[in-house]
Amino acid sequence: FYSKDMILEVVMISNINLFSFFLYFFSTGLTVSYSFRLVFYSMTGDLNCGSLNMLNDESWVMLRGMMGLLVMSIIGGSMLNWLIFPIPYMICLPLYMKLLTLFVCIFGGLFGYLISLTTLYSLNKSLFGYNLSVFLGSMWFMPYISTYGMIFYPLSYGQIVVKSFDQGWSEYFGGQHLYQKLVNYSQTLFLMHNNNLKIYLMLFVFWVLILFNFLLFI
Template structure:
């Protein structure tokens, strides 16, 4: 931001730089507020740690090389480091934007989700003024209504009607249902057959004991 201050940019670009910085601080504070504060937000569900040295060695190498590489590129591309000379107000402007963005994000986080939407009070006028006045009712809605209505009738009559009921998918579901019923009957008959076999063995065993 200080480089932007000493650069030859117009007021709109200057405003966009500082506004984007404020919004960045704003959503950073909102992220911290929703993830780190409140009930049950201070700990993770899965206790993850960074003790895998296979990953840490590569990350440390990338960290060192990125810092050294960035410094070397800065020294090679820019032969003379820029001299930043700004008044106190301009120097404090960056800090002021960060503080205001953080406070704004915190205040947005404190708003309730069930606050009343003021546009719902005047819903008719809001809908009329927010829909390019009478244009959607004259052009888009009037043209698209009849094809959509015809498509709904066709969908109900053919796609979800008797053809679908007697079609392949419904026939497949019926066959699966009948197969499950037959399988259940066969299982039950096999159980009954085995149970009768056990009873027959018990009856024979009783005859052998009492004869």
């Protein structure tokens, strides 16, 4: 957070209004918050995400890139500051303003941790009495005596008939399979009809080759 410290200290010595001052520090706190949430979800706990991919960064393909980013993130801000600005900044602030950036980072990380502990759902209290409400709202035992008791066996037999006949061997040997076979044969005949000249010339070449071989061996 070298660059954030520098930016916030420059903001504190600048002549800006209170609202802009608040937005700078609030955005910094949110940045620390989601950075801490990323660390919390990716590096702590057994399984904090639903991905099936292995989270592994031990290969040199990852390490080489991270080493370059590490060096530039540590010394890049100071190098740019030394190279771009001809005169170094002299920042003189009281202790409470110096510690304000640290407190913003700490409270931002704490806020991100508290957000990470929250759940994404809420328990509906009305579901505790769901079975009782279903029992009281279903005319007591009348559905089991009238509707469910009368329609259960016909529906079971209908399922057997659909599984055995409509979607079984009769469907395979019946109209749907016959229709599919006719479609395939029609497509084959259509392909042969569109390429009849090619087929004729190919058969003519085969006939010439066979005749040549026959004359050669005679």
